[in-house]
Amino acid sequence: MIDHPHSIEPQIHCNELKKLYDDYLAVDGVSFDLASGNIGGLVGPNGAGKTTTMRCLAGLIPATSGQLQIAGCELSDGNPANVIELKRRLAYVPDDPPLFDDLTVAQHLEFIGRIYDVPDHRRKANELLDYFQLASKANAGATTLSRGMRQKLAISCAYLFDPAVLLLDEPMTGLDPPGIRRLLESIQVRANAGTTIIISSHLLAMIEDICTHLLVMDDGKLQYFGQVEELWNRFPNAKSLEQAYFEATSKDATAWEITAQETTVQASAPLTAASTSDSLPATPIC
Numbered sequence: 001m002i003d004h005p006h007s008i009e010p011q012i013h014c015n016e017l018k019k020l021y022d023d024y025l026a027v028d029g030v031s032f033d034l035a036s037g038n039i040g041g042l043v044g045p046n047g048a049g050k051t052t053t054m055r056c057l058a059g060l061i062p063a064t065s066g067q068l069q070i071a072g073c074e075l076s077d078g079n080p081a082n083v084i085e086l087k088r089r090l091a092y093v094p095d096d097p098p099l100f101d102d103l104t105v106a107q108h109l110e111f112i113g114r115i116y117d118v119p120d121h122r123r124k125a126n127e128l129l130d131y132f133q134l135a136s137k138a139n140a141g142a143t144t145l146s147r148g149m150r151q152k153l154a155i156s157c158a159y160l161f162d163p164a165v166l167l168l169d170e171p172m173t174g175l176d177p178p179g180i181r182r183l184l185e186s187i188q189v190r191a192n193a194g195t196t197i198i199i200s201s202h203l204l205a206m207i208e209d210i211c212t213h214l215l216v217m218d219d220g221k222l223q224y225f226g227q228v229e230e231l232w233n234r235f236p237n238a239k240s241l242e243q244a245y246f247e248a249t250s251k252d253a254t255a256w257e258i259t260a261q262e263t264t265v266q267a268s269a270p271l272t273a274a275s276t277s278d279s280l281p282a283t284p285i286c
């Protein structure tokens with residue numbers, strides 16, 4: 001049972017976030033708010049600054065400047081106690097989650113259950129293992145797990161303590177179709193219970209289906225932030241999130257112009273999957 005009261009205060013307040021690695025500006029003035037129960041889809045090309053933004057929001061790396069208030073914790077004042085408190089309220093699952101080589105699957109959940117003081121953690125752990133079809137691996141060492149199993153275990157560890165804010169970086173990587181379906185279902189259940197979630201992904205169709213908000217990053221900047229249904233006001237020529245994505249992130253204007261022209265030509269004909277993909281640049285996006 002997840003118990004987060006919905007609140008009108010944003011659970012994630014990010015204002016003018018900048019992150020410099022030496023003299024390289026990886027995140028350049030990113031601002032957005034997400035409230036309790038929102039699911040934000042963070043998309044953008046490789047190197048856009050998505051992971052860097054997530055790591056700043058999680059308190060794992062310090063922002064160079066900007067204001068961050070996450071799950072009621074003020075991260076902008078440099079007080080390490082606030083970062084520690086944030087760890088109780090936020091889970092960040094990176095795209096290649098680090099696990100403890102010497103622990104089994106069950107021991108990972110036992111460890112998280114104890115350090116987060118989760119009531120009834122063994123029952124919850126067993127439910128998560130069943131849900132993510134990991135029960136048969138409960139006594140397997142972490143080093144023996146497949147890529148997808150590692151991902152499922154990391155997500156189970158994050159879910160075990162019911163964080164108020166959940167940051168998932170490429171969470172579908174390595175998951176099989178039932179695993180993806182269960183993950184998406186569970187994300188929706190958690191958001192309905194008030195968890196604020198950001199998912200970074202290149203799987204645009206999934207993002208469009210599950211997210212309430214979109215964050216499109218390119219070159220460290222937030223090119224679009226808003227509710228998914230408002231996307232069409234900003235990109236009126238786009239017939240899909242994929243087309244809006246190319247418009248928001250393409251530095252090669254001709255790529256989008258070709259797409260827009262073909263869309264206009266085809267306006268009276270139904271937009272099929274084949275015609276859509278034919279009109280897009282060949283760049284793979286997944």
Ligand SMILES: Nc1ncnc2c1ncn2[C@@H]1O[C@H](COP(=O)(O)OP(=O)(O)OP(=O)(O)O)[C@@H](O)[C@H]1O
Pocket residue numbers: 021024026044045046047048049050051052053
């Ligand atoms: N520790 C670091 N030191 C220096 N530069 C870094 C570091 N981490 C990331 N960068 C640079 O910052 C930029 C943003 O990287 P980031 O990992 O945030 O991108 P991303 O949008 O998550 O990309 P991807 O979709 O490939 O995961 C890139 O140019 C990257 O090379």
